[in-house]
Structures are given as C-alpha cells and as structure tokens.
Amino acid sequence: QTGTVAANPEQYDQAYICPVTIGSQTLHLDFDTGSSDLWVFSNLMPSSEVDGQTEFNTNSAGATKKDGYTWSISYGDGSGASGVVYADTVNVGGATATSQAVEAATSVSSEFTSDTGSDGLLGLAFSSINQVKPTPQTTFFDTVKSSLEAELFTADLQSNGPGSYTFGYIDSSKYTGSITYTAVDNSQGFWGFTAGGYTVGGGGSNSTGTIGSAIADTGTSLMYLPTAAVQSYYSQVSGSSYSSSQGGYIFPCSASLPSLTVSIGGHGFVVPGSNFNYSPTGSGNTCFGGLQENTGIGFTIFGDVFLRAVYAIFDETQGSPRIGFAAQ
Numbered sequence: 465q466t467g468t469v470a471a472n473p474e475q476y477d478q479a480y481i482c483p484v485t486i487g488s489q490t491l492h493l494d495f496d497t498g499s500s501d502l503w504v505f506s507n508l509m510p511s512s513e514v515d516g517q518t519e520f521n522t523n524s525a526g527a528t529k530k531d532g533y534t535w536s537i538s539y540g541d542g543s544g545a546s547g548v549v550y551a552d553t554v555n556v557g558g559a560t561a562t563s564q565a566v567e568a569a570t571s572v573s574s575e576f577t578s579d580t581g582s583d584g585l586l587g588l589a590f591s592s593i594n595q596v597k598p599t600p601q602t603t604f605f606d607t608v609k610s611s612l613e614a615e616l617f618t619a620d621l622q623s624n625g626p627g628s629y630t631f632g633y634i635d636s637s638k639y640t641g642s643i644t645y646t647a648v649d650n651s652q653g654f655w656g657f658t659a660g661g662y663t664v665g666g667g668g669s670n671s672t673g674t675i676g677s678a679i680a681d682t683g684t685s686l687m688y689l690p691t692a693a694v695q696s697y698y699s700q701v702s703g704s705s706y707s708s709s710q711g712g713y714i715f716p717c718s719a720s721l722p723s724l725t726v727s728i729g730g731h732g733f734v735v736p737g738s739n740f741n742y743s744p745t746g747s748g749n750t751c752f753g754g755l756q757e758n759t760g761i762g763f764t765i766f767g768d769v770f771l772r773a774v775y776a777i778f779d780e781t782q783g784s785p786r787i788g789f790a791a792q
C-alpha cells in the first residue's frame with residue numbers, strides 16, 4: 465500500500481498539519497520526524513485545556529483501551545502532554561495501520577491548547593524513543609512499513625501553501641536533479657546525519673568550518689546551527705543583531721537576506737534567503753530570523769526552514785536507515 469497526504473502550514477510556516485483518520489474521526493496532526501509518539505486531544509481532557517481542537521472519542525467502538533499503559537512527553541520547546549493509550553485503525557492518505565497505538569491525552573500544556581490548528585502529533589522518528597510505559601509502542605511508519613510498496617516516507621514542505629507527505633513511494637514530480645543519500649545515525653532515536661561545509665550567499669566559498677552531526681526535524685520550525693555558522697550568516701545581514709528579549713537574531717524586515725548553501729553527502733543544497741525571514745517580532749519593524757544558534761539545544765536541527773528548500777526521503781529500504789535530499 466501507499467499513502468499521500470497534504471501538509472498544510474500553520475501561520476508563519478510554524479508547523480505542518482495533516483489530516484489523519486482514526487477510526488471514524490478525522491483529526492489534524494502535526495507530523496514530527498523529531499519525536500515518536502502519536503498523541504491526540506481526547507474526550508478525557510479537562511475542557512479548560514481545549515480550544516476548538518477535535519477530540520479523539522475514546523468511547524468509540526473501534527477504540528480498544530490498552531489497560532495500564534500511560535505516556536508523558538516533553539519537547540525541546542518546553543511544551544508537553546500526557547495520557548493513556550488506545551489501539552485503533554489509523555489511515556494516513558490511504559496508508560492504513562489496522563491496530564496503531566493512539567495516545568489519548570488527559571492533559572496538555574498551554575502551548576498545545578493555544579495551537580488551535582493542531583489536534584495532536586504524529587511522530588515519525590524512531591520507535592526507540594516512544595514514551596509509552598511500560599512498553600514503548602511503534603510509530604505509525606514502523607507499524608505500516610512492512611506493508612508499504614517501499615519502506616520509506618517523504619516530505620515536501622512548502623511555504624504558505626500545501627505540501628505533502630508520501631508513504632511507500634517517491635514522487636518524482638517533487639524534485640529536480642538526483643537524490644543525494646547519506647547514512648542515518650538513529651542511535652538517539654532521531655533521523656541523524658552529518659552535514660559538511662556551508663557557504664553564505666552565492667559568491668564562492670566563504671565557509672570556514674563544517675556543521676557536523678544534525679537531525680532532520682519536521683516538527684521544528686527553524687534551522688539551528690553551530691554559533692560560528694550563524695554568526696557568519698548574520699554578519700552578512702545589515703542591521704541584524706542578537707536580541708535577548710526576542711531570544712534570537714533579528715533584523716530589519718526590509719533587510720536583504722543571503723542564501724545559505726549546505727553541503728550534505730557531497731552535494732550543495734541552497735536555502736534561499738527568503739526562507740530566513742521567519743516572522744515579524746511585533747516591534748520596531750524587525751523580523752525574527754529563521755536561522756538561530758543551536759547552543760540552547762545541544763544539537764543541530766535542520767527544521768522546516770531547511771526542509772522547505774528540499775525534497776526529503778526518510779528511507780529504510782536498505783536495512784540501515786538513510787536520508788535522501790534533492791533540490792526542488
């Protein structure tokens with residue numbers, strides 16, 4: 465089987481939300497290659513924590529409670545959720561898992577309550593970091609992958625308009641040129657890979673260092689690189705500065721933003737300058753940069769700002785996982 469589902473950006477491309485059918489309900493979930501739990505708003509939550517989201521009905525006929533199973537998760541941005549576990553049929557664009565662990569929230573943090581466009585998350589990292597106790601559950605991809613035409617999924621994220629995820633096949637209309645594959649280190653449960661040198665702006669190679677280990681994370685909005693690369697980038701953005709009040713680099717919204725070329729698997733991938741204007745700060749006609757330092761996080765994240773510039777293939781067809789990137 466295969467699946468194809470639209471990936472709809474929230475405001476400022478903050479996250480990408482996809483329709484998922486669970487039993488007879490359709491919920492809109494944030495697909496996240498940086499985590500491994502499929503969790504949903506549910507009827508078990510206090511109404512004070514729900515602001516229009518669709519709630520998974522744990523009393524529906526097809527939902528089977530997994531007694532004694534619980535989960536609790538926290539994300540890099542400080543948000544979190546917790547609850548209990550059911551099994552139900554989950555269909556993503558035609559790819560169907562007949563018995564998928566559906567983690568029904570009993571409580572969510574305020575970040576999720578106020579994210580009115582999302583009814584929960586669908587994790588696409590490795591099942592080794594699933595947070596269900598006493599027994600970790602498989603991700604949707606792990607549950608269905610043996611039944612897919614090919615054991616892979618792809619992400620085509622667009623700015624300000626629908627992109628798509630596919631399961632089981634590569635859509636050759638979504639990219640140009642060839643796909644460059646590189647090995648994945650999933651020892652931390654992520655789609656980890658090694659990135660090489662970088663060049664700011666089109667003019668020749670002005671990179672002085674290499675980026676190193678990184679993860680591909682569709683659930684993270686921005687691109688977080690080592691300080692040296694970030695400082696090198698903003699040195700080319702007139703009027704830019706680090707704002708402690710905003711918590712990152714900002715610049716005049718009218719600033720001209722250079723592209724950033726990153727070498728992966730020996731191929732240079734160009735992130736256009738426009739990708740680095742993330743959102744207005746709300747003061748002084750300054751804008752918040754889509755490229756920020758990884759110092760607060762501890763590792764480098766190629767989030768949506770990067771992934772919008774490429775077609776990404778998350779591939780387990782070779783036995784060992786690999787990730788592919790192609791220009792689009």
Ligand SMILES: Cc1cc(CN)n(C)n1
Nearest residue numbers: 498499539540541683684
């Ligand atoms: C909810 C959520 C997901 C992620 C990335 N994996 N973050 C940072 N926050």
